[in-house]
Amino acid sequence: MRKSPEITIHHLANELKISASTVSRALNDNIKISEKTRQLVRQKAIEMGYRPNVLAANLRSKKTNTIGVVVPRIDRYFFSSAISGIEDYAWTKGFNVIITQSNDLLLKEINCVQTLFNNRVDGMIISISMQTNEDKHLRLFSDKNIPIIFFDRFCPTIDCDRIVVDDFNTGHKITSHLIERGCKRIAHIAGPELLNIYRDRKDGYLKALKEAGIPVIEGYLEITGLTKEEGKLAFARLMSLPNPPDGVFCGNDTTALSALEYCQINNLKVPNDVALVGFSDEPFSAVVTPSLSTVKQPGYQMGFQAAQKIIYRIKNSNSIIPFEHFILPTQLIIRESSK
């Protein structure tokens, strides 16, 4: 099984009795090449089964046409749809995408970022882990002016583009909705304080309560890792309080589902005994019974837009473009769990 030798631009050049640079130019649609030569080269390339060696081109041009992505978990719908958006746009511009996942671990994230850096990606789109409380690894990029774009979860100490949703107002909106439907004792299962998104949601919750003149009851604010298990424990604690809540704003749909399951087991009626609202609009939220009120986050669109922005930056790396913080709208979806 001997491997057929790789065809290079030199082989094409030899065959056509022209120089390698002319071949290179013709293949790259350089302006200053005659149409005739271009045709000739292209045809020969097909004829000989030429495949450009992207590696060599990248090494020389110091561009990889690749963007790196770091997400906490690929298999969460919000993130996979964001990746889908990134991929779809990058595709149209001839960019490759390298995906890595941090598993919500700082150490793994640092590792991911370093790998992307070593692979000389032209830019990085990242949503940070729940543990990320330092930014040294990110400075690897920002110090060298390699574009970073945060989406959803960001690191506030790094100055760069962000694409987020308005977590504060969304938290406010959710809480107000619970108040309007008549809830008097509203609890919140929050995520780690470390992340702005969770802090903002919590602050929105507190603000809405304050505006309505509802006091925050001791023990009504649970701070968790927002996993299924932690959600279940947190909700159980809430419902075991002497004066349990009649409405709970859960930090994500996963914990809202945990709550729902707890209610089923313990014969609590949703929303009559306790109303529930989640966050993210996971695919299951619309179809559970009772269906789950939640907030739609435009994952695909966030990814798509992040890709647009970063590729724009990469292609205009010599011009100074001020950093932007895009805030995309969310949509409160009221379903049975809080009707």
Place this chain on the structure above:
Amino acid sequence: MRKSPEITIHHLANELKISASTVSRALNDNIKISEKTRQLVRQKAIEMGYRPNVLAANLRSKKTNTIGVVVPRIDRYFFSSAISGIEDYAWTKGFNVIITQSNDLLLKEINCVQTLFNNRVDGMIISISMQTNEDKHLRLFSDKNIPIIFFDRFCPTIDCDRIVVDDFNTGHKITSHLIERGCKRIAHIAGPELLNIYRDRKDGYLKALKEAGIPVIEGYLEITGLTKEEGKLAFARLMSLPNPPDGVFCGNDTTALSALEYCQINNLKVPNDVALVGFSDEPFSAVVTPSLSTVKQPGYQMGFQAAQKIIYRIKNSNSIIPFEHFILPTQLIIRESSK
């Protein structure tokens, strides 16, 4: 904002008054280098902030330490969990992963495969699109002995490793289960005939019916693209037959959910009027009401194993390893929709 110049092995070599090759060897843990030199080089590398240029190394060594992945859609749970498995294993072996999605379009798939090829990936893990009825693009890899591994959806004309589940027996198992629970008129919403997985599931269905002496009723076999919409239409057609089925084996969970929704709207009781079974165990299946009977496919494990196998092949590319067809077990999960 001037960029700090990149540190190369030559810089390290100059500083240490040794040769670049020694630096290279020290960094790569070459056996024949003194421990002292190794330490010295490593320390200097850290001190000067040296980052290896993977591109250059790859160009020279003709290895990219990268595996390419093609899936129909990243945002489907089965595929994203498979990717997660690939990523996790590849990570432990220092391999990068480039993800592409075909959107179930043959043309896009061809494009993906070519891109991966041009990027000189060391191997490719692929689950083909619903439209894939040719293998020319795949021969790009197989002709050059670059490892391909199919998972789930494969192309039978390409001789290589496969990781699949036993769709035939699973289809048989599902149908038998419906028969055992008392269904007399069992229909099947199948996927495109082009793909083996759907053909096998269908054949398993037919076999089970035959064994039980149940005739296949005209119109009971629907062949669709297995989307939500097509599922709804197919199920509506089934239920509008003069003699509608009392059990339906749906080709995936998406169509089973469509069926469930149709039943809710049309006041049909599941499973009493019609029992339903899906395929894949999507996250929503356990939590819909009634909960959906389905088959668990080990997505993460399939990805993990595919990565193991392909990296093993890459690392042993000079030895001839016979191709294997791994058939992973599925698990029938009986829930309310077919109890």
Place this chain on the structure above:
DNA sequence: GTGAAAGCGCTAACAA
């Protein structure tokens, strides 16, 4: 155990 030299396949000054 270390160094010298060659070159992976391509792009981009600079010349012509």
Place this chain on the structure above:
DNA sequence: TTGTTAGCGCTTTCAC
């Protein structure tokens, strides 16, 4: 419009 030349940063023989 095309050719010449010189690397990109690394690995890898082949010497010593």
